[in-house]
Each structure stands twice: as C-alpha cells, then as structure tokens.
Amino acid sequence: MLTxxxxxxxxxxxxxxxxxxxxxxxxxxxxxxxxxxxYLRSVLRRLAFIRTAxxxxxxxxxxxxxxxxxxxxxxxxxxxxERLSRSWKSELDARIDALYRLRDRLTGCIGCGxxxxxxxxxxxxxxxxASHGPGAPKLKPAVEGGTA
Amino acid sequence: MLTxxxxxxxxxxxxxxxxxxxxxxxxxxxxxxxxxxxYLRSVLRRLAFIRTAxxxxxxxxxxxxxxxxxxxxxxxxxxxxERLSRSWKSELDARIDALYRLRDRLTGCIGCGxxxxxxxxxxxxxxxxASHGPGAPKLKPAVEGGTA
DNA sequence: GCTTGACCTCCAGCTTGGTCGAGGTTGAAG
DNA sequence: CTTCAACCTCGACCAAGCTGGAGGTCAAGC
Numbered sequence: 001m002l003t004x005x006x007x008x009x010x011x012x013x014x015x016x017x018x019x020x021x022x023x024x025x026x027x028x029x030x031x032x033x034x035x036x037x038x039y040l041r042s043v044l045r046r047l048a049f050i051r052t053a054x055x056x057x058x059x060x061x062x063x064x065x066x067x068x069x070x071x072x073x074x075x076x077x078x079x080x081x082e083r084l085s086r087s088w089k090s091e092l093d094a095r096i097d098a099l100y101r102l103r104d105r106l107t108g109c110i111g112c113g114x115x116x117x118x119x120x121x122x123x124x125x126x127x128x129x130a131s132h133g134p135g136a137p138k139l140k141p142a143v144e145g146g147t148a
Numbered sequence: 149m150l151t152x153x154x155x156x157x158x159x160x161x162x163x164x165x166x167x168x169x170x171x172x173x174x175x176x177x178x179x180x181x182x183x184x185x186x187y188l189r190s191v192l193r194r195l196a197f198i199r200t201a202x203x204x205x206x207x208x209x210x211x212x213x214x215x216x217x218x219x220x221x222x223x224x225x226x227x228x229x230e231r232l233s234r235s236w237k238s239e240l241d242a243r244i245d246a247l248y249r250l251r252d253r254l255t256g257c258i259g260c261g262x263x264x265x266x267x268x269x270x271x272x273x274x275x276x277x278a279s280h281g282p283g284a285p286k287l288k289p290a291v292e293g294g295t296a
Numbered sequence: 297g298c299t300t301g302a303c304c305t306c307c308a309g310c311t312t313g314g315t316c317g318a319g320g321t322t323g324a325a326g
Numbered sequence: 327c328t329t330c331a332a333c334c335t336c337g338a339c340c341a342a343g344c345t346g347g348a349g350g351t352c353a354a355g356c
C-alpha cells in the first residue's frame with residue numbers, strides 16, 4: 001500500500017490533485033486507523049490513464065464514467081476491458097480522425113495552393129463536426145456561398 | 149460583411165462566444181458607424197479551425213498564437229500556412245500518438261488476456277517508473293497546452 | 297515522550313472558457 | 327417617424343480543474 005506522498009511522487013500527480021480525483025470518484029483509497037489514505041499500486045495505472053485521457057481532451061467526467069466500469073477491488077477481467085473499450089473506441093477514433101484532419105488540412109493547404117482558398121479543405125471544415133462531444137458546441141453546416 | 153448574428157447562425161458559435169473570442173484576440177471585426185461588428189466571411193474559416201482545435205484539447209491560447217501567424221486582412225499565403233503548419237505539426241502528431249496509445253491500450257488489453265494483467269501494456273505504464281527506483285521519474289506533468 | 301514532516305479537512309481562490317442579464321443604441325422595415 | 331429585433335458594453339456568475347493556506351492530527355525517529 002502506498003501513501004499519498006508516494007503516489008504523488010511516482011505518478012507525478014500532485015497530492016492536491018489526488019484528493020481532488022478521489023473526491024470526484026476517479027480513484028479510491030482505503031484509510032488507516034489514523035485516517036490516512038493508502039493506495040493500491042493499481043492506482044498508478046489509473047492515474048496514467050487519467051492523465052493521458054485528459055491530455056487528449058477528455059474530461060474528468062468522461063474518464064470517471066469509463067473507469068466506473070472497471071472494478072475497484074479486483075483485477076479487471078477481459079470483459080471489463082471489453083466494455084470500457086467498446087464505449088470509448090468510437091470516441092477516440094473520432095478524436096484521432098479530427099486531429100488527422102486538422103493536421104492534414106494544414107499541410108494539405110501548403111500543397112493545394114492556398115493562395116486561392118476556394119477549393120481548400122480548410123474551407124470545408126465547418127460541416128464536419130455537426131454533433132460531437134459534450135464539451136464542444138457544434139458548428140452547423142455553414143452556407144458557404146462563394147466568396148471567401 | 150456579416151453581422152454577429154449571421155456569423156453565429158452560420159458557424160453555430162453563440163454570439164457571446166464570438167465576442168469572447170474577439171476579446172481574446174482569436175478573431176477580429178470592423179465596426180459600423182453605429183459601433184456594430186461586421187465580419188469578413190473568412191471568420192467562418194477561423195471559427196471552424198478554432199472549434200476543431202478546441203475539440204482535440206488545444207487551448208484558446210494555443211489557437212490564438214497559431215492564428216496570430218495568419219494575416220487578418222488578407223488571404224493567407226502559402227508561406228503563412230507553412231509557418232502555421234510547422235509550428236503545429238509536432239504538437240498534433242504528439243496528440244495523435246497519445247490517442248493511439250490510449251486506444252490501443254484498451255483494445256490491446258482485450259487481445260492480451262487481461263485476466264492476468266501481467267504482460268499487459270496498461271500494466272507497464274506505471275511499472276516503468278516504479279522500477280526506476282526511489283527517485284522515480286514522473287508521468288507526463290499532465291494537461292495544459294504549453295508546448296504548442 | 298517529543299519533535300517533525302507527512303498527513304488530514306475545509307474552504308477560499310485561480311484560470312479557462314464561457315453564459316446571462318441589465319440598461320442602452322442601432323438600423324431596417326412599415 | 328416609429329418600432330423593435332438585433333446590436334452594444336459591462337459586470338456578475340457558472341463549471342471544470344485545480345492550488346494553497348489555515349488549523350489540526352498521525353507516526354516514525356531520536
């Protein structure tokens with residue numbers, strides 16, 4: 001069992017954030033007789049997962065909901081992971097896709113002669129994300145007349 | 149020239165957010181004699197760009213810094229885009245990579261028989277650090293978009 | 297058994313990315 | 327010329343995701 005300080009050091013996640021995550025239900029701990037937190041080593045795995053997910057733009061709530069599908073008290077089974085995976089895969093795929101388009105649009109624009117943006121991919125971004133992600137309000141299909 | 153209401157409708161970005169973005173220097177407008185905002189059509193392109201970038205976890209500041217490289221008052225040239233592209237590509241690549249790892253970790257776990265997590269990729273996220281002894285290196289210091 | 301640093305709770309405050317409403321102005325249609 | 331939706335500014339407020347401090351407790355070393 002690890003103390004909060006040990007977890008903080010090993011994971012690089014500040015102890016303040018660890019308490020915050022616990023408060024939000026992303027991680028759990030048990031308490032000593034003296035009311036101090038003690039963590040299973042598996043919390044490090046969760047934390048790595050949380051931080052990675054956050055870095056790519058998922059909210060703590062997204063992560064919490066996903067992790068809620070995993071058992072706290074036992075090693076996740078194959079079907080535990082399957083469920084988590086299924087529920088996340090399409091979201092992750094969508095994000096990967098969005099990133100690709102964002103990147104390729106940039107580099108693509110160089111090739112496509114953006115001096116006249118008329119036929120440029122960037123032009124057409126607006127219609128793609130019609131309904132995505134809770135955090136990001138949507139861009140409606142814009143009526144791109146002719147002049148840009 | 150478009151009014152703020154027209155831009156809001158076409159882009160799907162609320163007018164409140166439009167003023168907010170202008171305040172933060174992400175978009176610009178000109179004013180009528182009566183002090184009302186008028187936008188170039190190109191603002192729609194910027195907005196689509198902003199929303200996409202946000203969706204994949206970049207901050208408004210990241211976006212602002214990137215867009216600051218593009219001219220406000222003329223169509224971006226090839227070299228404008230080249231500069232923007234260069235400065236973003238590695239960041240986007242890193243995020244794509246992170247997403248892949250996150251996704252593949254999930255699906256990988258299904259294949260690898262996570263009933264025993266021993267050899268699982270997820271397992272090794274933290275063990276790498278743990279096994280580096282007492283002064284263990286940290287997880288990625290987390291979130292924020294500083295490296296853009 | 298005393299010290300000291302790591303721990304506890306609670307709460308205020310910060311940043312980001314906005315929304316909402318009050319109170320006033322503009323501008324195009326009738 | 328009136329009307330009224332759409333616009334303006336400004337400041338309060340919101341939620342997420344934290345940080346930091348105050349004031350108190352625990353536990354390991356001397």
